[in-house]
Amino acid sequence: MTIEVIAVGGYEQIGKNMTAVKVNDDVVIFDMGIHLDRLHIHEDTDISRMHSLDLIERGVIPDDTLMREVDGKVRAIVCTHGHLDHIGAIAKLAHRYEAPIIATPYTIALIEKTIKGERKFKVNNPLKILNPGEKLQISPNLTLEFVRTTHSIPQTITAALHTPEGVVIYANDFKFDNHQMVSPPPDYRRFREIGKKGVKVAIMDTTNIKEVKESKTHSEKIARDLLKDVLKGPLEERKGLIVTTFSSHIERIQAITKIAERSRRKVLILGRSMERYCSIAESLGILNLPRNVSIYGNSKSINKALARANENRTKYMLIVTGHQGEPDALLPRIANNKTNFEIKPGDNIVFSATTIPNPINLANRDLLNRRLKERGARIYNNVHVSGHAGPEDLRDFIRMLNPQHLIPSHGDLSHLAA
Numbered sequence: 517m518t519i520e521v522i523a524v525g526g527y528e529q530i531g532k533n534m535t536a537v538k539v540n541d542d543v544v545i546f547d548m549g550i551h552l553d554r555l556h557i558h559e560d561t562d563i564s565r566m567h568s569l570d571l572i573e574r575g576v577i578p579d580d581t582l583m584r585e586v587d588g589k590v591r592a593i594v595c596t597h598g599h600l601d602h603i604g605a606i607a608k609l610a611h612r613y614e615a616p617i618i619a620t621p622y623t624i625a626l627i628e629k630t631i632k633g634e635r636k637f638k639v640n641n642p643l644k645i646l647n648p649g650e651k652l653q654i655s656p657n658l659t660l661e662f663v664r665t666t667h668s669i670p671q672t673i674t675a676a677l678h679t680p681e682g683v684v685i686y687a688n689d690f691k692f693d694n695h696q697m698v699s700p701p702p703d704y705r706r707f708r709e710i711g712k713k714g715v716k717v718a719i720m721d722t723t724n725i726k727e728v729k730e731s732k733t734h735s736e737k738i739a740r741d742l743l744k745d746v747l748k749g750p751l752e753e754r755k756g757l758i759v760t761t762f763s764s765h766i767e768r769i770q771a772i773t774k775i776a777e778r779s780r781r782k783v784l785i786l787g788r789s790m791e792r793y794c795s796i797a798e799s800l801g802i803l804n805l806p807r808n809v810s811i812y813g814n815s816k817s818i819n820k821a822l823a824r825a826n827e828n829r830t831k832y833m834l835i836v837t838g839h840q841g842e843p844d845a846l847l848p849r850i851a852n853n854k855t856n857f858e859i860k861p862g863d864n865i866v867f868s869a870t871t872i873p874n875p876i877n878l879a880n881r882d883l884l885n886r887r888l889k890e891r892g893a894r895i896y897n898n899v900h901v902s903g904h905a906g907p908e909d910l911r912d913f914i915r916m917l918n919p920q921h922l923i924p925s926h927g928d929l930s931h932l933a934a
Contacts (some may be wrong), residue, residue, distance in 0.1 A: 517679055517701075519716055522586060525549070525578030526688070526925055530723060531601040533688055534609075536586060538678045542655045543588040545613065546675060546686045547595055550577050550604030552872070559799075568608040577605035591654045593641065593918070595619040596688060596796060597672035598626040607634035616642040618652065618660065620671035625796045631828075633824070639819030648673050649703065663710070664703040666693040668903025669764045670802045674707075685917060688925050689721050691902065692909045697738035697774075698767050700803050704916065711917040718919035720763045722902035725924070732908040734901040739868070740771045742899045747772075750894075751779040756829040756863035760839040760847050763789035766797045768868055769835065770804065776833050777806040784821050785811040787837040787846050794896035803813055818846070823856040829863075839869040841880030848880070851887040861892025868899045 519539050526533035550563070550571075563571065571577045583590075590613040595603050603623065604795045606628050610617060617627060624643050628895050633855040646652050648664035648671065657680055662673040667689050677684040694701040730848050750757045769785070776783050779919060783806075785794055791813025797803035805811075812821045825832040834857070838847030847865075850857050859865075865888055871881045888895055905913065914922065 519679060519684060520586075521684075521717065521719065521923060522582065523923075523925075524580055524582055524602075524643060525551075532575070532578050532605075533602050533690070533925075534580065534605070535686065536590075537677060537684050537686075538586060538588050539658060539681070539684075541588045541676075542658050543586060543590045544654065544677060545590060545593045546614070547602040547688060548578065548593065548605040548609050548644050549599070549601035551575055552601055554589060563604075564607070564633050566608075566743070567636055568605075571605075571608060577608055580609055583612075589655075590615040591658060592660065594616045594628065594660065594675050594686075596675055596686065597622050597667055597669050598623040599669055599689065602689065603627055603630065607631050607639055608637060610641045611637050611639045616644045618644045618646050618654075620647060620662065620673060621645050622671040622797065622800055622802060622905060625800065626793070626896060629792060629796065647707075651678075659744075663706050664700065665690040666696055666699050666702055667691055668765050668767065670698055670797060672699075676710055679716070682708055682714045682920070684717040685710070685720075685919065687716055687720050687913070689723075689904065691733045691735075691905050692912065693735045695735040696767050697736070697740075697770050698797075698923065707913070707916040711919075715917045715919040717921040717923060718914070718917050719923045719925050720910065721761050721904055722748065722910075722912070722924040724746060724902055724906045725910065733904065733906040736767050736901060738773070739899070739901045740775075740796070741769055743866075743868060744775055746896050747775055750864035751781060751833070753862075753864070754830040755856075756825075756834075756860060757781070757832070757866075757898070758834045758836060758847065758850070758863070759866045759868055760836050761837070761868040761900075763787060763837055764791060764793045765869075766803050769794060772835060772868065773806055773809050779833075781808070781831060781833045783809040783833050783835060784825060785809060785835045787825065788813045788817050789837060790835065804866065819856050822850075826857045829860075838884070839867050839881075840877045841882070841884035841922060843880065848884050848887070851884055851891070859891040859893050860890060863891075863893045864896065865893050866896045866899055870898060870900050872903070 836843030
């Protein structure tokens with residue numbers, strides 16, 4: 517019996533994740549994501565009308581034609597969490613495989629929303645929920661287990677594929693955070709148990725492998741403390757206040773809204789992707805929004821909300837998309853006077869996110885900063901901690917698992933070689 521790992525996507529860039537693991541005649545696919553850097557794609561981009569072949573040619577989604585050379589039956593498509601670089605290609609590729617899509621409840625809900633919005637392909641794959649801590653036999657020789665971990669989106673798991681030859685660990689996006697508000701700590705005990713059982717191969721996130729300033733990734737508790745400190749003055753001032761972060765970062769949005777709850781300001785969460793991620797999280801009991809929070813996702817309701825906030829700017833705090841400077845996202849549109857909200861001198865803009873370091877994003881973000889400064893805004897940058905494991909976290913994880921083989925993933929060649 518042999519185990520083969522087929523690197524379909526995510527091994528020469530950060531994004532476009534897709535890995536196939538073949539055990540004899542059984543195949544399990546892990547993740548089907550998009551490459552966010554291509555075509556200026558971001559959290560609010562709609563690719564529902566685009567064809568998979570066009571997206572493959574442009575490098576947006578994995579080129580899964582490689583799978584034609586893989587002999588075997590695809591038993592499952594397993595998604596580790598709900599970020600677009602891990603589930604964004606499901607609606608374009610999953611229909612090619614007669615296999616169920618397996619994920620945690622929050623991730624399944626996001627996938628279901630994406631499939632319903634798809635305009636080019638009909639996706640009829642069964643959707644199966646597997647909770648962290650649960651196992652599912654997917655073939656006579658394979659059992660899938662979801663082990664609880666943490667990241668920057670709720671219900672992220674590390675997948676453990678139990679085979680007769682040992683365990684295959686797929687840990688593509690994680691951090692070790694013991695102090696999140698919406699997610700419990702990673703299941704360290706189970707990781708150690710699996711390590712003692714015998715890990716044949718571990719596929720592991722290398723996003724922060726080159727990080728030297730933060731060898732162990734800081735907890736979200738640090739981000740909460742930073743936000744409390746940064747927002748204390750702006751919440752009390754009689755000026756406009758905008759916070760921008762990742763729309764999928766439910767932990768961060770929970771923290772921001774809880775801090776604002778103590779103020780007199782109403783909170784407006786604005787944006788199509790903000791509405792999607794937050795509403796699903798709220799419906800599943802993951803996100804607990806205070807009473808002073810409202811969510812608006814369509815253009816008409818957003819424009820009305822911005823008009824209200826503009827007239828009574830001292831009574832509102834806005835949480836919006838656009839921290840990467842994407843031209844059609846909400847914050848850049850506000851900065852360019854394309855909405856009903858006007859940036860005025862002394863208004864406070866808080867970036868609770870980091871800029872993804874590629875040339876397009878860096879240029880867009882620089883332009884956004886200049887526009888905001890031209891209008892007299894006060895800018896607070898990098899009120900943020902990473903969602904990816906640092907070098908020392910990876911060292912700890914390797915010690916827990918003690919794998920026979922280690923495959924680096926989720927990075928370009930410089931990450932994989934580090």
